[in-house]
Amino acid sequence: MSDLENTYFIPVIGWHEPVISYGNGSYVYGNDGKAYLDLNSGQFCTVLGHSDPELAKRLEQNAGRIAHTNTGMLCEEAIKAAENLHRISGELDGYSIFLSTGAEAVEFCIRYAKFLKNKQGIVCFDKGYHGLTLGAQSITYGGVYARPEVDGIYPVPVPDTFADNAVVQQAVEIFEKTLKNHCDEIAAVVMEPIVSVGGMIIPGAEYFKEIRRLCDQYDVMLIFDECQTGFARTGEWFAYQTLECLPDMIACAKAVGLGYPVSIAMMAGKYVTKEGFKMTHYSSHQNDGFAAAIINYGIECVENEKLLTAIKEKGQYFLEKLQNLCNDDGVGLCKARGCGLMLGADLYVPGLDNYRGYYAELSKRAVEKGVIIQGTNGGRTLRFLPDYRIRYEDIDFCIEVLKDIL
Ligand SMILES: Cc1ncc(COP(=O)(O)O)c(C=O)c1O
Incomplete structure (x- = not known):
């Protein structure tokens, strides 16, 4: 593992482990040898997945x-x-x-x-x-x-x-x-x-x-x-x-x-x-x-690849899974919403006003389980903008990990 505190980048943002070696489809692979589901297609960009050979x-x-x-x-x-x-x-x-x-x-x-x-x-x-x-x-x-x-x-x-x-x-x-x-x-x-x-x-x-x-x-x-x-x-x-x-x-x-x-x-x-x-x-x-x-x-x-239809269908599937998760008592997630493959849901912890620390811990645990998630809105909102070729089983994997870490 490289030491992210000793790079020669201007430190305009904090970086997280692992350092990425390569990507393939919906996954990126760290220099720790592990695979990570890149649930937000990088910064919402690699919509055909990583390293498309064509x-x-x-x-x-x-x-x-x-x-x-x-x-x-x-x-x-x-x-x-x-x-x-x-x-x-x-x-x-x-x-x-x-x-x-x-x-x-x-x-x-x-x-x-x-x-x-x-x-x-x-x-x-x-x-x-x-x-x-x-x-x-x-x-x-x-x-x-x-x-x-x-x-x-x-x-x-x-x-x-x-x-x-x-x-x-x-x-x-x-x-x-x-x-x-x-x-x-x-x-x-x-x-x-x-x-x-x-x-x-x-x-x-x-x-x-x-x-x-x-x-x-x-x-x-x-x-x-x-x-x-x-x-x-x-x-x-x-x-x-x-x-x-x-x-x-x-x-x-x-x-x-x-x-x-x-x-x-x-x-x-x-x-x-x-x-x-x-x-x-x-x-x-x-x-x-x-x-x-x-x-x-x-x-x-x-x-x-008829991706416009696929995006609507997978988006609906993902949304329903998120809605089900929101309905699970004690999970602490609410207000699932989305359009196509652009989805979000809010974290909900009674009495908590500032979600930054909570989200940071959650995100770390998601990475440990092999899923890269992204929060916004001061850590309150989780957003999901996966690549258009994401498989249904990867959506299921994401939901399982969310259930686990929440
Ligand atoms: C809606 C919207 N507009 C503009 C931008 C800026 O794009 P860039 O970071 O490529 O300059 C972003 C980046 O996240 C965005 O989400």
Whole structure:
């Protein structure tokens, strides 16, 4: 075992044992020789599992052909990937740019919304997470951690997954009041269709229907941050298709890169003209061939393996198992929820306010039993975003381990 306290990384976060030697499918293998079920596909990225041999082959082929072009040129693979994304975007009639990280895709959307509307203000959820570059951080958790503080940010509450109609209506009213009072300043609304870091909260279709209506009424763009929900995670290509709520732009990352640093921003066709925009955009790795090869392979696998259906079915199976666990007295888990293979449940210990220590102990025990879990929301919420090819028996294994450690 290596000593994780003596590495040469900037210690921006604490690391846990084991050091990973390799991955295969839904499992990673530590330098302790043990297998671990990687229940969250790395950081929700390796959605076809680890070390897919055909993906490795495609990357090798692409590396032998063309890794990168200058920002003013395109390779054939990239043109094909943009066509593929346009096809799966459906009614959005989506036009794409390939970038590298989620934050970068969010920055792109914010930058173009401000340009297109010629306004600076952004509405966001008070518990949303969008990345840590300054623009993205200005709307992460309502911008409270952004330094310097950014003006023109308008946080609104997220209605809870299990909220009744009255609470949802109240959230809509606060949203409407915000647009009404500041519509001269607001360019866009940026929201996660499922608020993951903030506690795996699913505001639902009724809420977003109202948000779309009000954005139209007040001439404000609606941007969905689909960095986690996008690229098949919810059982549709994008969560806006699950919600039947058409945004104006989306940012998508994680799954679209199959474990590599690829993100995309997509803009609705109605905004795109042949003359292009007066404001240009360039980033060293935009529209690169390697990103395109990954995107094309991802779309091919999801379609050929009928993964959209599989994600819905496995998601439902996983959810039912979690719900059963919640119904077990004394287990200390409640409020199982999910959409496709994006699921969560809350830890529940009577009298406990701060779940960080409890979660840390739980996570350590899960790893000892061979399962890597992830918490969020101050350790209160467990989230489950496994790879799309996860087997039913691996879901069962996860449930058994949870039952055991809880
Ligand atoms: C919804 C959402 N948006 C944006 C980001 C930022 O992505 P990245 O870390 O790739 O910059 C994340 C990362 O977790 C995310 O979950």
